[in-house]
Amino acid sequence: MAILELHDVSKHFGDKSVLNGLDFSVPEGSIFGFVGENGVGKTTTMKMILGLETIYSGSILIDEKQVHYGDSIANKVVGYLPDVPEYYGYMTPIEYLTLCGRITGMDSGLLKTRINEMLKTVDLPIDKHRIHGFSRGMKQRLGIAQALLNEPKLLICDEPTSALDPIGRSEFLNLLASLRGKTTIVFSTHILTDVERIADRVGILHDGVLKANDSLANLKQQFAKPQIVLTFASKDDATQAGIVLGNNIQIADKKVILNYTGKFETVAEVILSSLLKEHLIPTSMNGQDTTLEDIFMEVTTS
Amino acid sequence: MNNANIVMDNLPLFIPLILLEVGLDLAALIHIFRHKNYRYGNRILWVLLTLFINPIGAILYFVIGRETY
Amino acid sequence: MISTWYFIRKEVMEAWRNYHILMITIVFVIFGISSPLFAKLTPEILKMASGSGMTIKMPDPTSVDSWQQYFKNIIQIGIYVLTVIFSSTISNEISRGTLVNLVAKGLPRYAIVLSKYIVAYAQWCLAVLIAFLISWGYTLYYFPDSKSPNVWTGVWPLLVFGLMFVAVTVFGSTLGKSNYLGFLASVIVFIILTLLNLFKDIKKYNPIALVTDNMSLVKGTENISHIMPAIWITIVLALVTVYLSVLVLKQKKL
Numbered sequence: 001m002a003i004l005e006l007h008d009v010s011k012h013f014g015d016k017s018v019l020n021g022l023d024f025s026v027p028e029g030s031i032f033g034f035v036g037e038n039g040v041g042k043t044t045t046m047k048m049i050l051g052l053e054t055i056y057s058g059s060i061l062i063d064e065k066q067v068h069y070g071d072s073i074a075n076k077v078v079g080y081l082p083d084v085p086e087y088y089g090y091m092t093p094i095e096y097l098t099l100c101g102r103i104t105g106m107d108s109g110l111l112k113t114r115i116n117e118m119l120k121t122v123d124l125p126i127d128k129h130r131i132h133g134f135s136r137g138m139k140q141r142l143g144i145a146q147a148l149l150n151e152p153k154l155l156i157c158d159e160p161t162s163a164l165d166p167i168g169r170s171e172f173l174n175l176l177a178s179l180r181g182k183t184t185i186v187f188s189t190h191i192l193t194d195v196e197r198i199a200d201r202v203g204i205l206h207d208g209v210l211k212a213n214d215s216l217a218n219l220k221q222q223f224a225k226p227q228i229v230l231t232f233a234s235k236d237d238a239t240q241a242g243i244v245l246g247n248n249i250q251i252a253d254k255k256v257i258l259n260y261t262g263k264f265e266t267v268a269e270v271i272l273s274s275l276l277k278e279h280l281i282p283t284s285m286n287g288q289d290t291t292l293e294d295i296f297m298e299v300t301t302s
Numbered sequence: 303m304n305n306a307n308i309v310m311d312n313l314p315l316f317i318p319l320i321l322l323e324v325g326l327d328l329a330a331l332i333h334i335f336r337h338k339n340y341r342y343g344n345r346i347l348w349v350l351l352t353l354f355i356n357p358i359g360a361i362l363y364f365v366i367g368r369e370t371y
Numbered sequence: 372m373i374s375t376w377y378f379i380r381k382e383v384m385e386a387w388r389n390y391h392i393l394m395i396t397i398v399f400v401i402f403g404i405s406s407p408l409f410a411k412l413t414p415e416i417l418k419m420a421s422g423s424g425m426t427i428k429m430p431d432p433t434s435v436d437s438w439q440q441y442f443k444n445i446i447q448i449g450i451y452v453l454t455v456i457f458s459s460t461i462s463n464e465i466s467r468g469t470l471v472n473l474v475a476k477g478l479p480r481y482a483i484v485l486s487k488y489i490v491a492y493a494q495w496c497l498a499v500l501i502a503f504l505i506s507w508g509y510t511l512y513y514f515p516d517s518k519s520p521n522v523w524t525g526v527w528p529l530l531v532f533g534l535m536f537v538a539v540t541v542f543g544s545t546l547g548k549s550n551y552l553g554f555l556a557s558v559i560v561f562i563i564l565t566l567l568n569l570f571k572d573i574k575k576y577n578p579i580a581l582v583t584d585n586m587s588l589v590k591g592t593e594n595i596s597h598i599m600p601a602i603w604i605t606i607v608l609a610l611v612t613v614y615l616s617v618l619v620l621k622q623k624k625l
Contacts, residue, residue, distance in 0.1 A: 050475045052625060070480060070621055080475040086468040088381070089370075090388040102377045103476045146472065308415055315408040315509065322401055357401060364394050365456050366550075370463070 003028040003154050003184045004049065009058035010208075011044055018044055020208035021058065026201070028153075029181050033199030034188040035296060040205050042188040043083070046158050049186075050080055063153060076104050079152035079183075083159040085143035089132030093124055093142055096131065097149055104150045111149075118145040122175070137168045144175065148183070155179070157187035161194055173198050192292045202292065204299050211299045216292065223295040228268065230256045230275075230282040241280045245271065256282075323357050330360035339369050374478050378486035386490060391456055392497070398452055399498040402444040403505025407513050410436035434514035435590060438522065441506045442585045445499060445529060450536060450582075451558075453498060457491045457540045458553035461620065466548040470625045481617045488541050488613055495533035499526065518590065525589035528581035528598065535578055535605045536560075538612035545619045578605040 002025035009022040018041040026032045036042050047053035049060055051071050060067040063077055087096055094115055101111040119126050122141035134142065140163060147155055157176075161169045176185055177198045189195060195202055195216075202219060204212040212219055232238040232254050242251045250257045260267045264287045275282065309316055330352045334345060348367050351359035386392050413436065414429040461483070464470045474480065503526050510519075536557060543556025564579040574580065580601040587593035 052471065052475060076477050078475070080472065082468070082471055084468075085472060087472075088385065088469060090385060095384070099377060099381055100473070100476055103374055103473055103478045105373075105477075308412065312408060312411060314512075315404055315411070319401065319404045319408065322397055322404075326397055357398070361394055361398055361452065362455075364390050365452075368390075370389060 001028050002026060003063055004186065005061040006045075006049075007059045007061070009045075009048065009055060009060060011041070011048065011053070011056045018208060022205075022209055023058075024203055024210045024213045026154075026184060026186055028184050030200045031176065031180060031185045031198055032187070033195030033202045034186055034205065035190065035192065035195055035202060035292075036188070036205035037300070038190060041208060042205060043158055045205070046080075046156050046186070046188060049156060050078060076150070077153045079147035079150070079155045081140075081143045081147040081155070081157040081160055084163060085139055085146075087131045087139065087142065090130060092128055092130055093119060093145070094126065096142070097146055100146045101149055106150050114149055114151075115145075118149055121145070121148075136163055137165070140164060140168070140172065144172075148179075151183075153184060155183050155185045157185065159188055159190070161189060161191060169194070192296060196292050204296060206300045212295070219292075219295050220290045223298050224290050225294055225298070226260060226264070226290060227288045228258045228260060228264075228271065229284075229286045229288055230258070230271075231284040232256070232280070232282055237280055240278065241275060241282070244274055244278050244280065326357050326360045327352055330363045333368065334363065337369060340367050341369050343367055372482075375482040375485050378473075378478065378482050379490055382486050382490035386494060392494065395453070395456065395494055395498050396501060399449065399502040400505060402441070402449055403502035404509065406440035406444055406502070406506045407437040407509040409440045411513060432514065434510050434516050434519040435586070437506065437510040437514055438519050438525065438589050439586055441502065442525070442529075442582075445502060446582045449498060449502070450533075451554075453495055454536070454540045454554050454557040456494075457537060458544060458557075459550035460487045460491060460541060460553065461544040461616075462546075462548055462550050462552060465623060465625060466550075468625065474625055480620045480623075484541065484545070484613065484617045484620055487544075488538060488616070491541060492533060492537045495537050496530055499529050499533065520589075520591050522589055524595055525585040528585065528588070528602065531602050531605055532578060532581040534609040535612065538609045538616070542612050542616040542619070545616045545623065576600045576604050578608065581605060 005025040006022050009019055010017070011019040022045065034042055034045070044053055048055050049062070049067060051067050051069055054069045055067075091099070097115045097118065098111065101114065102108075106114070116126060122145045124138060124141055124145065131139070131142065140160070143160075147157070160176075161172055164172060173194060176187065179185060180198075180200075187194075187199075199216060201215050202212065203210050212222075214222070230238075230241065232241060235254055238251055238254050238256050241256050242249055245256065245258065248259055258267075258271070268285070268287070272285075331349065334340075334348045334352065340348065348359075348363050352363055353359070410432045414432060417429065464483075470478075470483065474483075507522065539560045540553040540557045542553075544550075544553035546552050546556070561579075564577055567577050568574055568579055568583075575597075578601055580598045584593055584598055588595060588598075
């Protein structure tokens with residue numbers, strides 16, 4: 001079942017159209033990586049899902065309920081983590097989370113235990129320190145705590161890792177991955193390795209529509225472009241090998257790159273035997289899998 | 303009647319007024335020197351305003367000069 | 372509606388921890404003390420200024436002088452101190468983006484405007500009343516005469532005027548990201564009202580009467596019924612302005 005559905009959603013700012021009939025759905029329980037170049041409309045899409053931005057045409061359904069601009073009903077099942085969360089610096093995390101919990105209508109007894117639980121989960125101190133002294137990473141973690149406070153069915157994260165250092169990023173991704181199955185997660189990013197690491201499904205936003213929307217495995221199959229990379233001891237060897245191996249190749253310095261189809265072992269055997277005949281011995285030989293980056297380039301440049 | 307007399311005659315008015323103004327200025331000066339960044343202006347400006355425009359300088363500092371969060 | 376209550380508590384905490392309540396208290400205590408003080412000192416200062424040789428006959432100051440100082444302090448300086456403090460109440464949150472999270476969680480936008488308006492108005496009342504109580508105590512002590520029989524009748528129109536003036540500041544603050552817009556809106560409205568008073572026919576309905584006729588009310592030379600139409604107009608304008616602020620914030624990108 002889909003927890004989030006977008007039907008033919010369009011949006012423009014003045015003359016500039018941002019989304020042209022965006023249409024996709026996110027199945028419950030999945031982790032959805034929302035990928036696209038900067039300024040392509042990821043944040044706008046997310047804000048529309050949250051009811052923070054007007055929808056020009058089309059409709060958005062969360063848990064089968066329609067989202068309206070400025071409406072709060074759907075928002076209570078959604079948690080949101082903005083790219084750079086801003087807080088009231090004069091509050092302590094407990095005070096801020098209490099305010100958040102009350103707004104979402106949480107029971108006050110439950111709220112207390114949830115706040116303690118969440119602060120432990122994101123590893124923030126449970127004391128009287130006020131937020132204005134927090135580092136970027138601590139603010140991001142507080143952001144997760146507030147987003148997950150009322151155990152939302154759907155968690156929306158806008159570029160959550162872009163402001164974090166490599167360690168913080170890794171911790172954050174682990175935290176998201178640990179929610180798999182419990183909460184549906186939609187997160188936008190332009191860091192493709194993040195998506196490869198935790199996402200079940202990938203949506204690529206380009207030119208105002210979703211150019212691809214599938215599981216990572218299916219996308220790889222669909223856009224499969226496997227390559228073999230051979231490295232030689234010298235540039236001359238590489239050039240010679242190029243002649244031997246025929247047309248479907250690129251030569252870059254000491255490297256020869258071949259696109260192939262079919263099984264790796266079969267192709268490799270043919271290549272190696274023909275090179276051996278000419279006494280050309282590669283120093284290394286690698287089969288390269290299709291990466292999300294390849295798919296992304298393929299989709300956005302076509 | 304000389305100046306001293308005027309002050310002595312109105313002590314119930316002067317004492318709290320002076321205490322408040324001096325207290326406010328001190329609080330502002332301490333705050334200014336304990337912080338490096340201000341929402342508007344710089345340290346010299348706020349010290350001068352606090353010292354020479356009583357009590358508006360100190361109030362302005364707390365209301366718009368102090369860095370808020 | 373319950374969200375409004377939660378946000379009111381947040382606003383009170385903000386006013387307290389940002390020292391706004393403390394500042395307002397100090398400033399208006401100073402005004403409260405300086406009103407009777409200035410009334411007492413003015414004749415002395417004039418005497419000194421006129422030179423030592425001459426002796427001019429100066430009438431002794433009365434409670435009327437003291438209250439005149441009080442209204443001067445509040446209306447010429449006090450209300451601007453307050454609007455400066457309230458000026459950034461919404462604009463600051465919009466420019467920093469602190470509302471995004473809470474609105475995404477279901478905080479209605481009208482609750483933001485209402486809470487901010489209510490808490491700002493409560494501070495207005497605090498300011499006017501603190502200065503009033505202190506002036507009142509000293510005036511009774513120093514000027515125990517019967518020349519100001521209706522002090523309270525002169526003061527409460529200030530509280531009603533605040534209903535509208537604070538609403539205008541909040542409205543200005545919803546208009547943009549600049550922290551000055553609230554202050555600017557209030558000043559412009561004050562100037563317009565002052566100019567409108569040039570037309571004799573509408574004087575009776577002009578909210579400015581609530582801050583210009585105070586002394587006549589205190590002395591008893593004017594009856595409260597005289598400014599009653601202006602009082603009602605002020606209340607209606609306050610409601611309309613708050614409503615407009617909600618409409619503006621609803622369209623705002625947070």
